Amino acid sequence: MSGDQLRFDGRVVVVTGAGAGLGRTYALLFASRGAKVVVNDLGGGRHGDGKSSKAADDVVAEIKKAGGTAVADYNSVVEGEKVIQTALDNFGRVDVLINNAGILRDKSFARISDQDWDLIQAVHLKGAFKTSQAAFPIFKKQNYGRIINTTSNSGIYGNFGQANYSAAKAGLIGLTNTLAIEGSRNNIHCNCIAPTAASRLTEDILPPDIYNELKPELIAPVVAYLCHESCTENGSVIDSAAGWAGKVQTFRSSGALLRGSMSAGVTIENVRDNWSKVVEMGGAKHLSNIQECTLELMNSLEKLREGIGSKSTSQDSSSDETETFTYEEKDLILYALGVGASVTTEEELKFLYENHESFSPLPGYFVCPALTALYMSRLTTSAVPGKEISLERILHGEQYLEIVGDLKSSGTLHSKLSISEVLDKGSGALIVYQVDTYDEEGKLLFKNQIASFAVGSGNFGGPRTGTKLVPTAAKPTRNPDVSLQYKTSDDQAALYRLSGDFNPLHIDPNLSALGGYEKPILHGLCSFGISTRLIMGAFANYDTSLVKAIKCRFVKPVLPGQTLKVEMWRDGNRIHFETSVVETGQVCIAGAYVDLKEVKPSIRGNKMSGAGLESDAIFQFIIDKVKETPEKAKSVNGVFLYNITKDGKVVKQWTMDLKKPIVYEGPAKAGTTVQTTVTVSDADFVQMATGKLNPQAAFMKGKLKVTGNVMLAQKLGPLLQTEAKL
Numbered sequence: 001m002s003g004d005q006l007r008f009d010g011r012v013v014v015v016t017g018a019g020a021g022l023g024r025t026y027a028l029l030f031a032s033r034g035a036k037v038v039v040n041d042l043g044g045g046r047h048g049d050g051k052s053s054k055a056a057d058d059v060v061a062e063i064k065k066a067g068g069t070a071v072a073d074y075n076s077v078v079e080g081e082k083v084i085q086t087a088l089d090n091f092g093r094v095d096v097l098i099n100n101a102g103i104l105r106d107k108s109f110a111r112i113s114d115q116d117w118d119l120i121q122a123v124h125l126k127g128a129f130k131t132s133q134a135a136f137p138i139f140k141k142q143n144y145g146r147i148i149n150t151t152s153n154s155g156i157y158g159n160f161g162q163a164n165y166s167a168a169k170a171g172l173i174g175l176t177n178t179l180a181i182e183g184s185r186n187n188i189h190c191n192c193i194a195p196t197a198a199s200r201l202t203e204d205i206l207p208p209d210i211y212n213e214l215k216p217e218l219i220a221p222v223v224a225y226l227c228h229e230s231c232t233e234n235g236s237v238i239d240s241a242a243g244w245a246g247k248v249q250t251f252r253s254s255g256a257l258l259r260g261s262m263s264a265g266v267t268i269e270n271v272r273d274n275w276s277k278v279v280e281m282g283g284a285k286h287l288s289n290i291q292e293c294t295l296e297l298m299n300s301l302e303k304l305r306e307g308i309g310s311k312s313t314s315q316d317s318s319s320d321e322t323e324t325f326t327y328e329e330k331d332l333i334l335y336a337l338g339v340g341a342s343v344t345t346e347e348e349l350k351f352l353y354e355n356h357e358s359f360s361p362l363p364g365y366f367v368c369p370a371l372t373a374l375y376m377s378r379l380t381t382s383a384v385p386g387k388e389i390s391l392e393r394i395l396h397g398e399q400y401l402e403i404v405g406d407l408k409s410s411g412t413l414h415s416k417l418s419i420s421e422v423l424d425k426g427s428g429a430l431i432v433y434q435v436d437t438y439d440e441e442g443k444l445l446f447k448n449q450i451a452s453f454a455v456g457s458g459n460f461g462g463p464r465t466g467t468k469l470v471p472t473a474a475k476p477t478r479n480p481d482v483s484l485q486y487k488t489s490d491d492q493a494a495l496y497r498l499s500g501d502f503n504p505l506h507i508d509p510n511l512s513a514l515g516g517y518e519k520p521i522l523h524g525l526c527s528f529g530i531s532t533r534l535i536m537g538a539f540a541n542y543d544t545s546l547v548k549a550i551k552c553r554f555v556k557p558v559l560p561g562q563t564l565k566v567e568m569w570r571d572g573n574r575i576h577f578e579t580s581v582v583e584t585g586q587v588c589i590a591g592a593y594v595d596l597k598e599v600k601p602s603i604r605g606n607k608m609s610g611a612g613l614e615s616d617a618i619f620q621f622i623i624d625k626v627k628e629t630p631e632k633a634k635s636v637n638g639v640f641l642y643n644i645t646k647d648g649k650v651v652k653q654w655t656m657d658l659k660k661p662i663v664y665e666g667p668a669k670a671g672t673t674v675q676t677t678v679t680v681s682d683a684d685f686v687q688m689a690t691g692k693l694n695p696q697a698a699f700m701k702g703k704l705k706v707t708g709n710v711m712l713a714q715k716l717g718p719l720l721q722t723e724a725k726l
């Protein structure tokens with residue numbers, strides 16, 4: 001049997017106040033499992049009066065009689081170093097410390113004397129401090145130690161007549177929390193036990209009928225397990241009684257922002273008006289450390305930044321909320337930059353320059369007012385009956401945007417948010433929000449539908465399928481009509497978030513690490529914005545007034561710096577699209593489409609598309625790579641001219657001057673001598689760059705013509721292969 005037992009052979013355990021009650025049962029149990037035990041007890045009265053060696057001696061005798069090893073110690077825990085010294089003198093080491101000694105001086109608050117106060121703090125709190133202080137360096141040195149502090153439900157909840165005692169017991173929780181943090185690096189674990197047991201301390205407090213059920217022996221195994229080397233628990237408070245044990249934790253509400261912006265102050269009335277939200281515990285959660293607590297605060301402050309703080313939420317009824325959102329030209333420009341619009345694309349200047357004659361918003365921007373309404377909403381936390389929804393565990397599942405009215409370049413909007421349905425998907429709840437946005441005259445401008453997946457909030461007995469969610473559309477089975485790429489920058493999320501989605505998951509490495517990501521992830525709506533911008537280039541000649549609706553489903557996260565490939569299929573006025581990450585091949589947006597009023601393919605769109613030159617995207621990729629690692633490119637030390645052919649004719653030239661290094665469209669600039677000329681078709685070039693066509697084989701088959709310094713071209717091969725691994 002002993003093979004299955006959790007043993008303490010070779011361990012030295014110090015139990016304070018082990019002459020009676022709980023401490024005695026701890027000492028007996030540890031000794032019965034092989035530990036050498038220091039039985040400490042002052043042997044005084046219940047109120048801390050007097051002293052005697054009898055209590056400790058009796059328990060030592062009991063242990064010895066049962067074949068165990070124990071030694072008595074009669075010091076007060078206030079002199080904790082002496083207690084630990086007894087362990088060292090007798091057994092040469094100490095592994096486990098149970099701070100259990102305690103007394104009571106119960107009085108109603110008004111009657112507590114200084115002495116009543118000081119004595120209680122000294123025995124409980126200072127006693128635990130002194131013994132732990134003496135043991136801690138020994139634990140550290142041997143890289144092992146277990147400490148149990150003894151708190152009480154009086155400390156956790158308060159109890160009439162125990163102000164001195166509950167203050168000391170609550171103090172022990174604070175001590176435990178910090179010792180757990182400071183000790184964890186050295187395998188020192190510190191936990192609290194909150195017992196309820198029959199002892200001389202409780203004989204006149206607990207009702208007689210349950211007193212007999214509360215045997216201290218039923219708690220001792222919980223304490224012993226917490227002290228075993230196999231137990232990883234650290235920094236916890238364990239409530240235990242009558243053969244039951246449970247963990248106690250603090251919870252914090254989602255709270256409320258009390259002011260409209262960073263520059264605004266807080267009035268007492270602001271506090272009053274927000275009070276119900278301050279104390280609403282529906283979405284409350286446990287914060288596991290002070291860093292998480294600070295991050296939460298920073299997150300709240302982020303929401304106050306310009307553009308978010310000027311909005312206010314008012315609740316119309318229990319199921320509808322109205323949110324006001326003000327935007328101006330600068331906001332539209334910031335959004336356009338966030339989704340990759342660039343002045344280098346002539347047609348995109350109108351999204352970036354407020355004095356442009358056709359200055360207009362990208363339609364994707366109009367998801368922002370809906371997202372803000374959702375952020376400020378109180379509806380989410382109570383969306384699933386009987387389930388707490390943690391806002392951090394919500395994923396953006398699907399998005400639908402329908403443009404109904406004219407989109408202006410500035411204005412004040414009013415969004416009405418409601419929950420249309422909540423579906424029970426087992427592993428979580430799918431919450432479908434409807435957000436209808438109106439102008440100041442009350443004219444409906446656009447509608448958003450947001451489907452959010454609340455992980456872990458499923459199995460509430462709700463319907464599995466619904467009727468409200470706008471369906472996604474399967475892509476056609478043929479090859480895409482157009483395929484465009486956009487390489488996101490490392491700062492893409494940092495820029496996009498300024499359009500109003502300040503979730504720190506997209507910027508704070510600590511938080512994204514908590515979420516299990518290698519670095520902060522890109523906003524799904526940023527990939528959505530990039531994809532729809534490219535679609536507008538290819539099929540709407542950048543005329544944003546042609547957009548009627550956009551639908552997409554978010555499948556996988558994207559990391560800033562990755563390249564997005566947007567494949568598009570035209571089906572009448574519907575453009576199906578699917579977006580994937582080039583570097584991983586994983587689809588990130590699926591089942592998606594843009595509905596246009598009419599299709600207007602642009603010359604540029606064709607040029608950028610598969611129907612035109614796909615190799616443009618690869619050269620763009622090479623340009624970025626050369627900029628990123630110029631030394632690597634320079635090591636090739638050559639100048640190349642690429643003739644890209646289509647249907648046998650040269651349709652474009654690119655110069656790769658790796659001596660400088662610089663890559664640009666067109667023939668070599670005056671004064672630059674081309675050393676190697678490569679002639680290849682658009683399609684074969686893409687095949688080679690994506691590793692699907694071996695350059696040697698292409699050369700042998702005559703698909704790749706190289707003139708001039710052929711050896712140099714071979715040097716370039718590996719560079720292109722590794723660098724342009726698309």
Ligand code: NAI
Pocket residue numbers: 016017018019020021022023040041042043044045046048055075076077078099100101102103123127150151152153194195196197198199200201202
């Ligand atoms: P107990 O009175 O049976 O045992 C406490 C022991 O501590 C006594 O033998 C006493 O002589 C010893 N002691 C007192 N002051 C000391 C000092 N300065 N130095 C060394 N030893 C000293 O009480 P019980 O119920 O076993 O309590 C053990 C611990 O559990 C205490 O810290 C108590 O506050 C705590 N507790 C007990 C609860 C219960 O339901 N029994 C409820 C909540 C907490």
